[in-house]
Amino acid sequence: MxxxxxxxxxxxxxxxxxxxxxxxxxxxxxxxxxxxxxxxxxxxxxxxxxxxxxxxxxxxxxxxxxxxxxxxxxxxxxxxxxxxxxxxxxxxxxxxxxxxxxxxxxxxxxxxxxxxxxxxxxxxxxxxxxxxxxxxxxxxxxxxxxxxxxxxxxxxxxxxxxxxxxxxxxxxxxxxxxxxxxxxxxxxxxxxxxxxxxxxxxxxxxxxxxxxxxxxxxxxxxxxxxxxxxxxxxxxxxxxxxxxxxxxxxxxxxxxxxxxxTSAQFPAMQYAFFAERTAQKWELPGGKISHKTVKPLPVKTAAVIGCGTMGNGIAMSFVDNNIPIFLLEINQKLLEKGMDRIRHVYESSVRKGRISEETARQRISLITPTLDYNQIRNVDVVVEVVFETMSIKKEVFKKLDSICQPETVLCSNTSILDIDEIASATRRPDKVIGTHFFVPAHAMKLLETVRGKHTSPETIATAMTLGKTLKKIPVLVGNCQAFVANRMMNCRSNESLFLLEEGCLPEEIDNVLEDFGFIYGPFKVFDMVGGDALWRVRQEMGLVGKNVPKNVPVRYRHGSRFCAIADILFERGLFGQKTGKGYYKYEKPGAYEPMINPEIEKLITEYRREHGIERRKIPYQEILERCVYCVINEGFRVLEDGIATRMEDIDTIWIYGYGWPRHLGGPMYYARKMVGLPRLYERICYYQSKHPDIMHWQPSDLLKKMAAKEASKPSSNL
CATH class of the missing domain: 3.90.226.10 (2-enoyl-CoA Hydratase; Chain A, domain 1)
Known part of the structure; x- marks a missing residue:
């Protein structure tokens, strides 16, 4: 009224x-x-x-x-x-x-x-x-x-x-x-x-x-x-x-x-609007414990461990929202470098008129750079942002456990590692939770919040509420390798490499995905993120280097087909924009505009010759289906495993984490409302028959059941 x-x-x-x-x-x-x-x-x-x-x-x-x-x-x-x-x-x-x-x-x-x-x-x-x-x-x-x-x-x-x-x-x-x-x-x-x-x-x-x-x-x-x-x-x-x-x-x-x-895009975008709000109303399996029943701990001070690109972005997320932080590094040189980068970001924002000089000074004043763990003993929340290496993370958490107050929530920014194993380094696994920010952390809205098997409801409530305070969109997921976002993305990343093996060039695949609605195709994303971080993760997983068993063929590791083209780039130091060359070349290191890199076609041709792969022309529709349908199939697997509890959670993750075109609703909405589950299941079975050595084409049981149920419904057509 x-x-x-x-x-x-x-x-x-x-x-x-x-x-x-x-x-x-x-x-x-x-x-x-x-x-x-x-x-x-x-x-x-x-x-x-x-x-x-x-x-x-x-x-x-x-x-x-x-x-x-x-x-x-x-x-x-x-x-x-x-x-x-x-x-x-x-x-x-x-x-x-x-x-x-x-x-x-x-x-x-x-x-x-x-x-x-x-x-x-x-x-x-x-x-x-x-x-x-x-x-x-x-x-x-x-x-x-x-x-x-x-x-x-x-x-x-x-x-x-x-x-x-x-x-x-x-x-x-x-x-x-x-x-x-x-x-x-x-x-x-x-x-x-x-x-x-x-x-x-x-x-x-x-x-x-x-x-x-x-x-x-x-x-x-x-x-x-x-x-x-x-x-x-x-x-x-x-x-x-x-x-x-x-x-x-x-x-x-x-x-x-x-x-x-009256367009098809309106219901898709309306769905995405409500999905975002649904995703933030978290609840644990069973529905008895949820955002309605648990009170979060207050967060008035925080610490960020590590001031690389991600650590800096997370630090700015806190101070942008008036939460003072300690920024901790292992040596003075890295600490000064991190603070210089933060100042540069704020100076750039002032020049562009986004914030005033006074606001920039006020935000920087909320950051206390330090080398001393003892200074962070009384903070409410700690976010660890060190190298994606389990041994280093466990060492940090063991130290935090011995220094911080019993009620302090300990967060890891890991994007792939086991939260339960990280928590095992502490005497308070109930206070440990994953907070997976996306690059650049101060600008990207998604916060994938990962609950371990011992994470308490209070800790979950605190992390989810903190995400909202930082003006993020927090989505709660379960613990498994790569969680929801990267577990699904890894399917697309691998499939993109398989398409390179079989006949595509990076720009062909990128063009198809960009026509579909993504801002950037997978290989432009690889170059922007930088291969060095991925290289460290692959080393940690034993996929490259001395940890790979000698009797395992290069194209079949961990029981599934594998493409080593990315490893060849990384071995040569071609890490994308930061080095001036990757799947594309750039005018200079740090430049943004990608140009065709003729060395890549030569590298792929040599790779095919070495492994006896005959190049073929791959049609547009096959490129699109293989890069999109494998992601959706893995989304149904994620639901089967209980790592995600709702389709809305998955769709929100993909819209805000990976730029899924909002007018297509999200991968799970797209599958149900635009492709149709029977058609989707049929195509996944087709690609599974063509590529039985690729594990992500094994059809999801949940998808199979839902497709059969949809197919059995009476047709509405006259």
């Missing part, structure tokens, strides 16, 4: 639909009735619209799409027009956030005031839509075309100070925004509202529209990777700039919005 009250001559309409004041049907009715009531009341000279509690509005209630109430009158567009048509000044008092429909409501107001800590956004893109209640037509009139494209196509959260600079907000305040908005409403009560109606304003920057949209289309085409919503956003913003009237632009907005709502 929307509560109505008066404060002197100012009517106050307070959105009251906790927790985020979603603009459900009853709220829309309340706003409309409130405006009409204020119009009729001769004692009212101005109106303030605010949110009850700490939030203005997070936008429309997307659950209403399934019930049909989203389209029930009054629709959001009608509400916005009702607000704007009011003959008395209407002021939006924005606290917390104004997202989506919440921002559109405020753009229907004649004035917008916000608290200095609030944020505005149009995040509709995240569910495959565009702002569909006049937002695409109003924002260019107050913020200009370029800013509008930035805000809508990125979906990013814009801080109040930046939104004020753009022209989205008229005023910001450090005080009580509702109180200040009421005072402001009194001051403008006699001002004419005509010039303040956004729909009547001209579009800013219209004279530069052609150039701006040409550049925007180039950028968006590169980023879209098959997602249709981004380009639709550009098209509808262009309508604001180039159509003859606001009304015509709104008509085009409505038409494109309906096209998106």
């Amino acid at each position: 929307a509560d109505y009250r008066r404060k002197g001559a100012v009517a106050i309409i307070a959105l009251n639909n906790p927790p985020v004041n979603a603009l459900s049907h009853h709220v829309r009715v309340g706003i409309t009735n409130g405006i009409k009531k204020a119009e009729k009341d001769n004692g009212v000279s101005a109106v303030v619209i605010c949110g009850q509690g700490d939030v203005f509005s997070a936008g429309g209630d997307i659950k209403e799409f399934s019930t049909g109430q989203y389209f029930q009158a009054p629709g959001l567009t009608e509400v916005v027009h009702t607000i704007e048509a009011c003959s008395k000044p209407v002021v939006a008092a924005i606290s917390g956030l104004a997202f989506g429909g919440g921002l559109e409501i405020s753009l229907g107001c004649h004035y917008r005031m916000a608290s200095s800590k609030s944020r505005v956004a149009f995040p509709e893109l995240m569910i495959g839509l565009l702002p569909a209640a006049t937002g695409t037509q109003r924002l260019p009139r107050v913020a200009g075309i370029a800013n509008t494209i930035d805000v809508i196509v990125s979906g990013r959260h814009v801080p109040a100070t930046e939104a004020h600079q753009m022209g989205i907000l008229d005023k910001i305040t450090d005080g009580d925004v509702v109180k200040d908005a009421i005072a402001f409403a009194h001051s403008v009560a006699k001002e004419p509202v005509g010039p303040r109606r956004v729909s009547k304003m001209p579009v800013k920057d219209a004279e530069n529209a052609d150039w701006i949209f040409d550049e925007a289309r180039k950028r968006v085409m590169k980023r879209s990777r098959g997602a249709i919503s981004r380009m639709s956003c550009v098209r509808v913003i262009e309508a604001a700039a180039k159509t003859s009237s606001y009304t015509e632009g709104v008509t085009i907005e409505r038409k494109l919005a309906l096209e998106l709502m």
Whole structure:
């Protein structure tokens, strides 16, 4: 609902639909009735619209799409027009956030005031839509075309100070925004509202529209990777700039919005939205112990052990969220190098205008570099980020166990090693948990949280809550080699190498996966991550070097087919971007732009000749299926083994950890809704028959059962 009250001559309409004041049907009715009531009341000279509690509005209630109430009158567009048509000044008092429909409501107001800590956004893109209640037509009139494209196509959260600079907000305040908005409403009560109606304003920057949209289309085409919503956003913003009237632009907005709502991508992206939220509501097998039943320990101080690239990123994740940390290294040189890299990142953010110099200094001041383990004895959480070598990790955990307080939670950033074995080095295995961050740790949102067999529910709750505090998306998984993310990714990595053996080049495979929707193909990813880390892991696993049994052929290790092309690169020191050469070559070490590396084709040709492999032309569809279906099959295996408990968890991991195209929902959603399980099972059986020596093509029993069940359902076709 929307509560109505008066404060002197100012009517106050307070959105009251906790927790985020979603603009459900009853709220829309309340706003409309409130405006009409204020119009009729001769004692009212101005109106303030605010949110009850700490939030203005997070936008429309997307659950209403399934019930049909989203389209029930009054629709959001009608509400916005009702607000704007009011003959008395209407002021939006924005606290917390104004997202989506919440921002559109405020753009229907004649004035917008916000608290200095609030944020505005149009995040509709995240569910495959565009702002569909006049937002695409109003924002260019107050913020200009370029800013509008930035805000809508990125979906990013814009801080109040930046939104004020753009022209989205008229005023910001450090005080009580509702109180200040009421005072402001009194001051403008006699001002004419005509010039303040956004729909009547001209579009800013219209004279530069052609150039701006040409550049925007180039950028968006590169980023879209098959997602249709981004380009639709550009098209509808262009309508604001180039159509003859606001009304015509709104008509085009409505038409494109309906096209998106009826596309296959909308339900996929809607699923991904809810899957992310489901994944964070953790529970242990059996359902009796969950996020609802366990209270986390408070985390006020932390320590990070190791300040390489990953350690630095994790350290910044803490201080970016105002948690002071100790950053510990084994020698002064490494410590200084790590701190220099952290300073460089913050200096770069200041230069790009992302943060102020004061913010950068404040964050760096929260880091205490140290070589002394004794300094970290009283912290609440320790995150270990040392080499991916079991002996080193166990040595570190043994030392932490002897120094830290009994209640301290000990986290390992391992991406592949056994959490239970790491925990065995301590007398507190209940306090040990895996926290697998992704590179770069300060920017990537996924946090794969790994429970060992002795990890306590309290420790799990603490790690999962910490992930949210660090603005990550924590997903709880079980313990096995490589957990969920890398266990599934290893299938794709190996299959990509097998495709090289049989006839492909790296760029051919990358192009197919990028056409599918990934930002980068597997070999570009290999080069970005750097082969040196993978090389150490493979040595630790006994796949290379002196630990490999002499009687095991190079192409068959650990009982399954194996491709040694990656090892040959690593042996030659071709570690990707950092060395200037890998599967691609780069202008210089550290450069980002990949170029075709002719040495790779020669290396692969020699490898095929040595192992008697005849090259063949591999079709596009086979490359795609082999790189994608093996991942999905392993996803079903992960569910079978209880390492993941829900498909939503797997899909969230792949969207945020590996850039699975959001418009395809995630690998498990894609399998069920877009491929169909019977078809998927048939193709996996086909590849298993062609490649019986590749273990990941052994069909999952769970997939087999679910495919049979789906195949037995009556067809809905007439």
